Amino acid sequence: MALPNREGQTVPNVTFRVRENNEWVNVTTDEIFKGKTVVVFSLPGAFTPTCSSTHLPRFNELAPVFFENGVDEIVCLSVNDTFVMNEWAKDQESDNVRLLPDGNGEFSDGMGMLVNKEDLGFGMRSWRYSMLVKDGVIEKMFIEPEVPGDPFEVSDADTMLNYINSNAQPPRVATIFTKVGCPFCAKAKSMLEDNNISYEEILITNSGVTSRTLRAVANAGTVPQIFIEGEYIGGSDDLEAFLAK
Template identity: 45%
Template sequence: MTISVGERLPNATLVTMTDGGPEQVQADSFFAGKTVALFALPGAYTPTCSARHLPGFVEKADALKAKGVDEIACTAVNDAFVLSAWGKANGADGVTMLADGNGEFARALGLDFDASKFGMGQRSQRYAMVVEDGVVKQLHVEEPGAFKVSSADYLLDQL
């Protein structure tokens, strides 16, 4: 079952890269006490993700923060090393990369899908959400192959 607006995010272990290496982050702790614009994508270095999705959030970071977003985070079913390298390659210093290497967070949200026919295994759907103190306030899930409602521009218009 897919998570809905008004529901609390499930707790799951995500991984972020620090100067000391990969560090586990509990979703409960990460989203507590702040407003987060979270966007998810099928994978780092994939065409739409690299050309449009991540760059849009990097470009609109200040505008999102001006509308009350405390933190911008990206999650994908990639390991922390790949997600960190991809963020650095795209100048995403203002975006927290949350690796969901085993897809546990995507599954717990009900927002996973099978990309095996593309050789990618289980992945996260493309979406964007606004989370306030761990509760989903907005959720915008893309139709397969689409890129509109999960964009930074769309999310900014909804705030």
């Protein structure tokens, strides 16, 4: 039986049991969706490989662009309890996404997306999909194909962003290797910030990520060393020349 596409229908009326500040809180679908534009992506389970490595991090990374294009909130839903989802949130880059526990599978069942994954020892879980919901009404759904395993082809963040605005530009992201007290590192970070390029900073120390790591990655012994979207840029002067282009 084909999984249903519920475009044009309202989302299921469900109350989620959520743990916040060591207290139980009831969150209704009205609170989440009423009068708002919401992107939802649902997945088989917290801490599972594709969900952790790609699905959630990319939605979190693109969240500012979604918000610039009229989305009020991004919700990640899984048939897990609230304790699991809260721990997963701590483990992930998820500051821009609300992780919602569909512990009893009621929302997923109401969507027609509750599937049996007992072959993996999971029991009943959500099929992977994403949707755009406006004031509680589903405008668009991207449902993964019904093939064995855990397909991940259409419910990704970039596909949803392209649907909302095909001209939207994903933000550029950088990785910068630095050392404490390095003035050229401070200059490079300032240049990245001035150009609205978010960055991950990796500190070179005597333990953990060392100068040997830096040589292996960038074939360089000085800091900063900068990569933008995976492209090696070089030091602060190289960054300045790159941005001037």
